[in-house]
Amino acid sequence: MNKLSDNFIVGFISGLIVPIIAFSIYATINFPDSSIMEALLFYKKGNVLTHVISLSVLANLLPFFAFLNNKKEKTANGIIGGSFVYVFIVLIIMFL
Numbered sequence: 143m144n145k146l147s148d149n150f151i152v153g154f155i156s157g158l159i160v161p162i163i164a165f166s167i168y169a170t171i172n173f174p175d176s177s178i179m180e181a182l183l184f185y186k187k188g189n190v191l192t193h194v195i196s197l198s199v200l201a202n203l204l205p206f207f208a209f210l211n212n213k214k215e216k217t218a219n220g221i222i223g224g225s226f227v228y229v230f231i232v233l234i235i236m237f238l
Contacts, residue, residue, distance in 0.1 A: 154220035
């Protein structure tokens with residue numbers, strides 16, 4: 143069980159999922175009567191989608207420091223790796 147708890151892949155997957163959850167919560171609070179896709183389109187039309195995605199990635203700080211404090215460095219590194227995926231997504235959106 144110890145190998146599973148300190149694993150790069152576990153951190154990477156959580157680094158990809160946590161910002162999606164954070165964005166979903168943010169969009170649900172701001173647009174309670176709309177879907178997540180409608181919120182995405184609204185942010186894209188307002189040219190703030192990259193900003194909202196970047197702010198959603200900040201939610202990765204919570205599990206990152208939690209794993210780091212529990213001496214799970216490989217998992218914390220995976221969270222950083224998942225965050226870099228969003229960096230590339232933001233760059234792609236910016237240049238399209």
